[in-house]
Amino acid sequence: MLDRTDRIDTTLTFDGYTPTADRLERRIADFPTLGDALDYAAKGSRGMNFHDARGTLVRAYPYAELREDALRHAHRFQALGLEKGDRIALVAETGPEFAACFFGAIYAALWPVPLPLPTSFGGRDAYVDQLEVMLTSSDPKLFLYPSELTDFANAAAERRAVTARDWESLQAIEPTPGTLPTAGEHEIAYLQYSSGSTRFPHGVAVTHRALLDNLRAHGISTEIQPTDRCISWLPWYHDMGLVGCMLSPLALQVSVDYLKTEDFARRPLAWLDLISRNPGTSLSYSPTFGYDICSRRMSSQTRAADRFDLSRWRLAGNGADMIRPDVMQAFVDSFADAGFKASAFCPSYGLAEATLAVSIMPPGEGIRLELVEESELSGVGTPAQERPRRYRAIVNCGKPVEGMEIEIRSADGNQLADRSIGKVWVRGSSVMVGYFRDPESTEACMKDGWLDTGDMGYMSGGYIFIVGRAKDMIIINGKNHWPQDIEWAVEQLPGFKSGDIAAFAITGPSGEETPAVLVHCRVSDPEERGKLRDDIRERVRAITGISPVVELIPPRTLPRTSSGKLSRTKARNLYLSGEIQPYDIAA
Structure with a gap:
C-alpha cells in the first residue's frame, strides 16, 4: 500500500487520452477503502478523460494526477478546520474539480455529499429550494460548487448558514501540512441522495466496505477485460453515474471518457x-x-x-x-x-x-x-x-x-x-x-x-x-393497474414518444379513485386537441374500464427526477396544486 505522503511519478501520461491498456496488474476492487483504491489506480497510467459537446478531448486526467490534487484538497480541508466525519456538499458537475474535491474529502475522512445540477424545468427558485432541503438534510460544514452556479449556491447556503466556496476559491487556500485522519472500512464513505428525493430527501449512508463489495461484484459480473474502456454521459449526482461510471472504473483501473450530461442532451x-x-x-x-x-x-x-x-x-x-x-x-x-x-x-x-x-x-x-x-x-x-x-x-x-x-x-x-x-x-x-x-x-x-x-x-x-x-400502482374498483401500461398504450397513438405521458390516480368528486393522464400536446388547433383528448380517453378506457381525466399540457412540462426519470408523484402534486396548467379545451 502507498504511503500518502509519497509522491507518485506521473510521467506515464502522454499527449492525448489516458491509455486503455496498462502494465499495472488489475485488481478487482479488493481494497479496504476507496482511498486505497485510488492509491493503487494512481500507480498506473489510466484515468479520466473529459470531452466537450462535440466529443473533442478537453482534458486527460490520469488517476495519478487526481490523487495528487485530492491530497492537496484534503490538506486544504484541514486548514479550513474540517474534522473527521464532517460533511462536504459538492455540486456534482462532471469534471476534474468535482472528482478532486470528492476524493480530497475521502482522504481527509470527511463525507462528500454529491448534489444535483439544475434541470431544464423548474427554474431558479425550484433549484435553490432543492439545494436548501439537501443542505438541511446533510448538514455540511462546507458547500463547494462551480462558479457559474454562484447565484444559486449562495442563495441556498445563506438560508442554511453554510460556508460556500466555488472551485476556484478553494484553490487559494494554503494546504496545512500534517497527518491526515483515516477511515476504517466499515465507516461511512459518502452520502448518496436517491433520485426523486426532493422535498423529503433520503441521504443513503454508504460505507467503504459496502461500496467496495458492490464495485467488486460489478467487476466480476461484467467480466472486466484488459481492452475495456468506459464511456459515459451519466450525471455524477446519481448512483448509476457516480458508482457505476466514476468509482467503479477507478476501483477496477479502467480509463473513462466523459461527456457532460447537458452536452449529451444537446448532441x-x-x-x-x-x-x-x-x-x-x-x-x-x-x-x-x-x-x-x-x-x-x-x-x-x-x-x-x-x-x-x-x-x-x-x-x-x-x-x-x-x-x-x-x-x-x-x-x-x-x-x-x-x-x-x-x-x-x-x-x-x-x-x-x-x-x-x-x-x-x-x-x-x-x-x-x-x-x-x-x-x-x-x-x-x-x-x-x-x-x-x-x-x-x-x-x-x-x-x-x-x-x-x-x-x-x-x-x-x-x-x-x-x-x-x-x-x-x-x-x-x-x-x-x-x-x-x-x-x-x-x-x-x-x-x-x-x-x-x-x-x-x-x-x-x-x-x-x-x-x-x-407506490405508482393505480387501484380502481379493487383492481390494480400499472401506470406504465396506461402510458405505453397512449404512446402508441401517433405523435408521442417515451416520457410524454404521466398516469396516476386522483380522487373524484364522489371520493372514488379515478385514473388521470397528463399528456404533452404539440398540436395547436382546438378541434385537433379535442379529438386527441377523446382518442386518449378511449384508449385508457379500453385498459381500465373507466373513463379517465385526460389533460393536455405544454411540452416539457412533466417533471423528472435528478436521474431523468419521470416523477409521477411530483406530476400528480403539481397538477393538484395548479402548478401544471392544462390547455383549456371545450367539452
Whole structure:
C-alpha cells in the first residue's frame, strides 16, 4: 500500500487520452477503502478523460494526477478546520474539480455529499429550494460548487448558514501540512441522495466496505477485460453515474471518457461517436431514454454505418428505470448496420440503498423477455385462461450480483415461489446501513438486514424481473393497474414518444379513485386537441374500464427526477396544486 505522503511519478501520461491498456496488474476492487483504491489506480497510467459537446478531448486526467490534487484538497480541508466525519456538499458537475474535491474529502475522512445540477424545468427558485432541503438534510460544514452556479449556491447556503466556496476559491487556500485522519472500512464513505428525493430527501449512508463489495461484484459480473474502456454521459449526482461510471472504473483501473450530461442532451450522438473512436472494447450504460433519443436522432439520417462503428461495444448497460423492449429494438434497428449487436445489451437492476448493483445480466445474453398476463400483474384472475386478453413483455434484469440475495414477498411478508409477483426485498454486504439521521425512514424499509426496495417483481430460474414501483400502482374498483401500461398504450397513438405521458390516480368528486393522464400536446388547433383528448380517453378506457381525466399540457412540462426519470408523484402534486396548467379545451 502507498504511503500518502509519497509522491507518485506521473510521467506515464502522454499527449492525448489516458491509455486503455496498462502494465499495472488489475485488481478487482479488493481494497479496504476507496482511498486505497485510488492509491493503487494512481500507480498506473489510466484515468479520466473529459470531452466537450462535440466529443473533442478537453482534458486527460490520469488517476495519478487526481490523487495528487485530492491530497492537496484534503490538506486544504484541514486548514479550513474540517474534522473527521464532517460533511462536504459538492455540486456534482462532471469534471476534474468535482472528482478532486470528492476524493480530497475521502482522504481527509470527511463525507462528500454529491448534489444535483439544475434541470431544464423548474427554474431558479425550484433549484435553490432543492439545494436548501439537501443542505438541511446533510448538514455540511462546507458547500463547494462551480462558479457559474454562484447565484444559486449562495442563495441556498445563506438560508442554511453554510460556508460556500466555488472551485476556484478553494484553490487559494494554503494546504496545512500534517497527518491526515483515516477511515476504517466499515465507516461511512459518502452520502448518496436517491433520485426523486426532493422535498423529503433520503441521504443513503454508504460505507467503504459496502461500496467496495458492490464495485467488486460489478467487476466480476461484467467480466472486466484488459481492452475495456468506459464511456459515459451519466450525471455524477446519481448512483448509476457516480458508482457505476466514476468509482467503479477507478476501483477496477479502467480509463473513462466523459461527456457532460447537458452536452449529451444537446448532441446525443456524440456519445456514440466516442464509442466508435475507442479502438478497444466499450462499456457504456444508459437508462432507456438515452437509447431512445439516439435512435430518434438517426431516424432522419441515412445509414448509421456512414458515421459510427459500434461493433466493439461489448456491454451496453441498461438500467435506472423500467426497460422498454420496444425502445431497445428500435435502437438495434437503427444501429445494426453500424455493427451494434443486440447481445451487447446488459439489463440490470439496482438502487442507491444497495449502493448500486443488485442484479446484472450475464454478458452476451442480451435482452430476454417473458410475457406476463395482465391478470397476473394486477393480482386478480388466474394465469390458466386459454388466451390472455392482454399481456406485457417484462424484461429479465439478470442474476443477483456476488454477495446479494433477492426474495419476493407477499403483502404479509411471506416468501413467494418462482413467477409469483410481489415486493422485492434484498440483502447483502452492500446494502446501506441506513438513511442519514433518519431512523424512522430506515426502520420503515429495513427488517433483519433485509431492504424493502419498494419495487414489485418476480424471480424465474434465478433471474429477477421487475414489474414496477409499488407506490405508482393505480387501484380502481379493487383492481390494480400499472401506470406504465396506461402510458405505453397512449404512446402508441401517433405523435408521442417515451416520457410524454404521466398516469396516476386522483380522487373524484364522489371520493372514488379515478385514473388521470397528463399528456404533452404539440398540436395547436382546438378541434385537433379535442379529438386527441377523446382518442386518449378511449384508449385508457379500453385498459381500465373507466373513463379517465385526460389533460393536455405544454411540452416539457412533466417533471423528472435528478436521474431523468419521470416523477409521477411530483406530476400528480403539481397538477393538484395548479402548478401544471392544462390547455383549456371545450367539452
